[in-house]
Amino acid sequence: MYKIGIDLGGTNIAAAVVGFDNKIVAKESVPTGLPKTPDEIADSIAALVRSVASKAFVRMDEISVVGIGTPGAVNAEGVVENDANLGFVNTPLREMLEERLGLVCRVGNDANCAALGEQIAGCGKGTRNFIAVTLGTGVGGGIILGGKLLTGVNGAAGEIGHMVIDREGIPCKCGRIGCFEQYASATALVNVAKEAFPDITGAKDVFDLAHADNLRALEIIDDYTEYLADGITNLINIFQPEMICIGGGVAAQGEFILKPLREKVEKKRYTKNASVQTVIRAATLGNDAGLIGAANL
Numbered sequence: 001m002y003k004i005g006i007d008l009g010g011t012n013i014a015a016a017v018v019g020f021d022n023k024i025v026a027k028e029s030v031p032t033g034l035p036k037t038p039d040e041i042a043d044s045i046a047a048l049v050r051s052v053a054s055k056a057f058v059r060m061d062e063i064s065v066v067g068i069g070t071p072g073a074v075n076a077e078g079v080v081e082n083d084a085n086l087g088f089v090n091t092p093l094r095e096m097l098e099e100r101l102g103l104v105c106r107v108g109n110d111a112n113c114a115a116l117g118e119q120i121a122g123c124g125k126g127t128r129n130f131i132a133v134t135l136g137t138g139v140g141g142g143i144i145l146g147g148k149l150l151t152g153v154n155g156a157a158g159e160i161g162h163m164v165i166d167r168e169g170i171p172c173k174c175g176r177i178g179c180f181e182q183y184a185s186a187t188a189l190v191n192v193a194k195e196a197f198p199d200i201t202g203a204k205d206v207f208d209l210a211h212a213d214n215l216r217a218l219e220i221i222d223d224y225t226e227y228l229a230d231g232i233t234n235l236i237n238i239f240q241p242e243m244i245c246i247g248g249g250v251a252a253q254g255e256f257i258l259k260p261l262r263e264k265v266e267k268k269r270y271t272k273n274a275s276v277q278t279v280i281r282a283a284t285l286g287n288d289a290g291l292i293g294a295a296n297l
């Protein structure tokens with residue numbers, strides 16, 4: 001038997017056939033093609049499921065479950081309560097796909113799926129208490145406690161990007177001031193760096209300048225890492241997970257960012273003398289994490 005994982009995004013819909021060893025057998029993706037109605041999006045997902053299954057030479061009766069990772073909060077019934085980009089408002093995505101496919105479907109938040117994927121098959125393999133932090137346009141995350149994804153009472157748990165770390169700081173689109181993602185996202189790093197280097201276009205440009213020993217770029221990254229360490233230390237102090245994995249474009253910098261991050265966290269964390277401490281590592285699965293996690297919802 002096989003599982004199918006779907007990563008539904010505003011730009012693309014990706015699908016993977018996943019074996020029971022959690023290895024990806026085949027992958028396929030199509031443009032989401034917005035604007036579309038929720039029914040049209042469900043039609044696209046159903047067509048993609050059939051197509052990727054045939055690519056893997058897997059029959060529909062060999063598929064035990066289809067898991068879909070979507071932006072937005074997803075309740076226990078598989079209803080996406082809100083996503084402005086995809087036009088979902090209380091959209092019963094699970095039911096819509098079960099009708100179209102005649103298979104058991106599960107729906108979860110995309111950042112949570114990525115965390116689950118890393119915990120099951122990536123850098124967190126073997127851990128039961130694990131947090132994934134993704135540094136991209138925003139800051140996403142997922143929290144796994146005792147081997148179980150923390151969804152909260154309404155499916156919206158794990159929004160670690162919206163913990164406030166500076167109440168007199170930068171306004172956030174969620175309505176609060178000084179959220180973690182306003183300091184630790186790749187977008188935040190670029191916004192700060194643009195004041196010194198107006199020509200840069202992405203976070204990689206800032207790191208390239210730092211690798212060339214540009215002092216201002218090094219200062220900007222040091223300050224960025226300090227904020228990142230504040231948020232990561234908050235998570236460690238509350239959850240004391242076995243591992244926190246850092247994903248997203250910034251994590252591609254590897255030890256260049258992780259080494260100073262660990263040093264800063266070491267100074268900040270509450271448990272300075274504990275013999276067992278949270279390990280901080282880079283995510284290893286990239287975009288496959290969301291697909292493998294969705295297949296395992």
Ligand SMILES: [Zn+2]
Pocket residue numbers: 161162163172173174175176179
């Ligand atoms: Zn916020």
